[in-house]
Amino acid sequence: MIRVAYILLAVLLSPLVVTIAVSFTPSAFLEIPKNGVTLGWYREFFANPIWVRALVNSLGVAVLTAAISVAVAMATAVAMTRHRFRGQDAWEAALLLPLVLPAIAIAVGMLAIVRLTPLWGHPLSLALAHSVAAVPVAYLVLRATLSRLDPNLEAAARGLGAGPWQAFGLITLPLAMPAVFAAALFTLAISLNEITLTLFLATRDIETLPRVIWPNLRFALTPLVASASVILLILTLPALAAAGWWLGPRRR
Amino acid sequence: MNRWPLLLVPSALLWLAGVLAPLGFVLRLSLSSSGNRAGEGRYDTLFYEPGTWSFASFVEIFTNPYYRGLFAFTAALAGVVTVLTLIFGYVLAYAIYRAPMPRKIVLILLIALPKFTNILVFVFGVKMIFGASGPGPVIAGEVLMLVPYAALTIAAALEAVPYPLIEAARGLGASAAMAFWRVTLPLSLPGVLAAAILTLLWSASAFLGPYLLGEPAQYTVAVEVDRQVHQDLDWALAAALNVVLLGVLSVAAYGLSVWRRRLA
Numbered sequence: 001m002i003r004v005a006y007i008l009l010a011v012l013l014s015p016l017v018v019t020i021a022v023s024f025t026p027s028a029f030l031e032i033p034k035n036g037v038t039l040g041w042y043r044e045f046f047a048n049p050i051w052v053r054a055l056v057n058s059l060g061v062a063v064l065t066a067a068i069s070v071a072v073a074m075a076t077a078v079a080m081t082r083h084r085f086r087g088q089d090a091w092e093a094a095l096l097l098p099l100v101l102p103a104i105a106i107a108v109g110m111l112a113i114v115r116l117t118p119l120w121g122h123p124l125s126l127a128l129a130h131s132v133a134a135v136p137v138a139y140l141v142l143r144a145t146l147s148r149l150d151p152n153l154e155a156a157a158r159g160l161g162a163g164p165w166q167a168f169g170l171i172t173l174p175l176a177m178p179a180v181f182a183a184a185l186f187t188l189a190i191s192l193n194e195i196t197l198t199l200f201l202a203t204r205d206i207e208t209l210p211r212v213i214w215p216n217l218r219f220a221l222t223p224l225v226a227s228a229s230v231i232l233l234i235l236t237l238p239a240l241a242a243a244g245w246w247l248g249p250r251r252r
Numbered sequence: 253m254n255r256w257p258l259l260l261v262p263s264a265l266l267w268l269a270g271v272l273a274p275l276g277f278v279l280r281l282s283l284s285s286s287g288n289r290a291g292e293g294r295y296d297t298l299f300y301e302p303g304t305w306s307f308a309s310f311v312e313i314f315t316n317p318y319y320r321g322l323f324a325f326t327a328a329l330a331g332v333v334t335v336l337t338l339i340f341g342y343v344l345a346y347a348i349y350r351a352p353m354p355r356k357i358v359l360i361l362l363i364a365l366p367k368f369t370n371i372l373v374f375v376f377g378v379k380m381i382f383g384a385s386g387p388g389p390v391i392a393g394e395v396l397m398l399v400p401y402a403a404l405t406i407a408a409a410l411e412a413v414p415y416p417l418i419e420a421a422r423g424l425g426a427s428a429a430m431a432f433w434r435v436t437l438p439l440s441l442p443g444v445l446a447a448a449i450l451t452l453l454w455s456a457s458a459f460l461g462p463y464l465l466g467e468p469a470q471y472t473v474a475v476e477v478d479r480q481v482h483q484d485l486d487w488a489l490a491a492a493l494n495v496v497l498l499g500v501l502s503v504a505a506y507g508l509s510v511w512r513r514r515l516a
Contacts, residue, residue, distance in 0.1 A: 001343060001346055001347070002346070002347050002350060004343050005343045005344050005346065005347030006347070008340055008343055008344055008399075009344065009347075009359075009362060009363065011396070012344075012363065012366060012396055012399060012400070013362065013365065013366070014377065014381055015366070015373070015374050015375075015376070015377020015378045015380070015381060015396065016365065016366060016369060016373060016374065016377055017377070018377040018380045018381055019373050019374075019376050019377040019380070022376075022380065030380060071262070072262040072263050072266055073263070075259040075260070075261075075262050075263065076259065076260060076262070076263040078256075078259055079256055079257070079259035079260050082256070083256055085257075091260075094267065094271075095263060095267065097271060098270070098271055100449075100450065100453050100454075100505075101271070101275075102453070102454075102456075102457030102474065102494075102497065102498065102501070103457070103459070104457055104459050104474040104477050104478065104494065105274075105275065105278055105457070105494040105497070105498055106270070106271065106274045106275070107274075108274070108278055108281075108477060108481060108487070108490055108491055108494055109273065109274025109275055109276070109277040109278040109281075109491075110270070110274045111481065112274075112277050112278075112281055112300075112487065112491075113273060113274060113277050128266070128269075128270065129270065131266060131270070132266060132267075132270030132271060135263060135266060139263075189368055192370065193368075193369070193370045193371060195370075195371055195372065195460055196459055196460065199478075200481070210370060210372055213370075213372045214372070217372055217375060217376065217379075217464055221376075221379070225376060226376060229370060229372055229373035229376050230373070232369070232370040232372070232373060233369045233370065233373055236368050236369060236370070237368070239368050240361060240364070240365060240368045243361060243364060243368070244357065244361050
């Protein structure tokens with residue numbers, strides 16, 4: 001069974017390996033490089049203003065998403081771990097609902113609503129939509145850390161005269177900083193990888209990387225799409241490192 | 253002094269605007285008349301009649317054999333994908349369970365790696381390996397996209413199964429297969445069912461895989477929703493498709509979760 005598992009793992013990772021290999025091909029076609037590798041397709045990516053603008057837009061939306069969702073999730077996690085209230089479990093279940101809701105259902109509703117507002121065609125609409133998907137993940141990460149912190153530390157700070165904000169800023173936040181960092185990287189990755197909401201909400205003014213890759217993937221597959229995909233992959237690698245840290249030293 | 257509930261306001265606002273309002277709007281939209289679809293390609297018209305009430309979209313979905321076939325195909329695809337995903341996910345989860353410590357984390361990270369990469373990277377690779385389009389690539393793509401979630405969910409349940417219990421079964425004369433069948437599998441079943449709920453929900457609402465890897469014969473309900481929104485411009489019908497899909501999925505997920513609770 002274990003040996004089968006390693007074969008499965010190889011199959012699972014094969015699409016990534018092939019994509020990375022193809023992005024270095026000197027051929028004009030989708031081929032695994034045979035005679036030597038080239039960075040030509042990456043050069044073409046960065047020489048093309050459409051792709052570069054999409055990359056910049058993607059990063060902008062991702063940073064905005066991370067800022068919004070980590071701040072929102074932090075406030076919620078503090079309230080949820082420091083206080084008990086009636087209906088807390090139901091509240092939390094509702095908060096985590098976007099993890100299982102079909103994105104297509106949310107996307108149609110969001111499209112219909114956003115088109116009636118001035119947010120239509122504004123990067124903020126994408127960042128907010130991505131935050132809806134990212135907040136539950138950031139919340140789970142932050143809650144896990146906050147619930148392990150000793151509440152007496154904060155109580156001691158308060159006893160010594162610190163206000164609630166001061167106690168949070170001087171005690172809780174520094175202690176939870178690694179989790180904040182991990183949550184930020186996770187939400188960046190979620191935003192960079194989100195497709196369905198992006199396809200429904202992005203307009204020509206806010207083309208992001210997945211949106212530019214999309215038509216190419218359907219109609220005009222070239223190694224350039226592979227290199228664009230690898231660039232997206234590199235951007236999300238820090239999140240994977242954060243996941244490794246998250247699983248690593250402290251948790252047993 | 254009791255101002256801490258204010259901390260819940262931001263997430264509540266985001267939830268109301270980003271979850272409840274879109275779902276409510278979809279429900280209302282599904283009960284509207286289809287709008288003027290002549291404005292094709294224009295982005296300043298509404299593709300439904302605001303303020304109208306009509307069951308036409310639901311009638312269309314329940315009477316037109318095309319939509320019945322679409323839902324039947326989506327259910328069949330979700331079933332096949334879910335079964336395959338659970339089997340493969342279990343095998344990977346078992347490998348995580350049995351791996352010694354440093355290797356365990358490496359294994360988890362490698363299994364999670366595809367989920368940290370853009371789905372488009374993944375689709376690109378699947379096209380290269382399993383073929384450009386057709387039922388094969390669709391199933392392979394969907395299963396590979398969902399296996400990491402299933403594996404990690406089942407692994408979490410397996411981790412709670414004490415290994416000495418399995419050794420005891422072996423010591424009492426059970427074969428390896430018997431010990432697995434009678435001890436390991438039943439104890440990890442709640443995890444398998446949790447993974448089944450997630451996999452079923454996600455595979456039944458699959459959009460990107462069938463759209464990018466399939467031919468029109470493999471299109472699912474979600475692909476049809478996208479087609480109605482962006483090409484046929486019948487938003488009332490798209491919303492009604494979503495409502496029916498959500499209804500069916502809620503019933504299925506509820507049934508599975510009741511079964512799971514009975515086990516726990």
